[in-house]
């Protein structure tokens with residue numbers, strides 16, 4: 229089988245990790261989560277990296293490890309962090325390295341429902357009150373959509389189960 233390198237991207241809470249694991253299982257290839265990879269290599273949680281070293285350091289490491297993964301691994305499903313596509317030239321770098329980048333597109337109200345329960349360990353939103361989340365996500369997603377929309381394919385992911393989304397991705401591979 230030829231190498232298949234699948235990249236999943238989208239906002240926090242869009243299901244990148246859950247869907248990514250299912251896709252990798254079905255195809256019997258490795259699953260990688262960029263946040264988990266960074267945590268392992270840096271021996272620190274993402275929250276601690278943000279707190280102790282700052283966001284700029286984290287963003288530098290994100291692209292460094294992303295390139296490392298593409299160099300060292302053959303077939304994989306890689307779930308990015310929500311911000312990975314939105315810094316530097318990252319989205320162009322990704323699309324040059326694979327023809328299979330997928331944007332898991334989830335709307336603002338569904339994202340809010342998902343994120344309100346788990347905002348504390350997410351450094352981008354942990355400082356917000358629950359009633360500020362919808363407005364924050366709306367603006368943030370608007371800014372980020374420009375980058376997310378550079379993905380080769382977009383998968384509407386509001387109402388479908390992770391298994392259904394995984395199936396759409398598997399059937400759309402090029």
Ligand code: S3P
Pocket residue numbers: 238239240241244263274308309310311312350351352
């Ligand atoms: C971030 C999303 C997180 C993680 C970091 C920054 C962002 O990943 O990389 O907290 O900027 O949206 P998930 O999308 O996997 O939560």
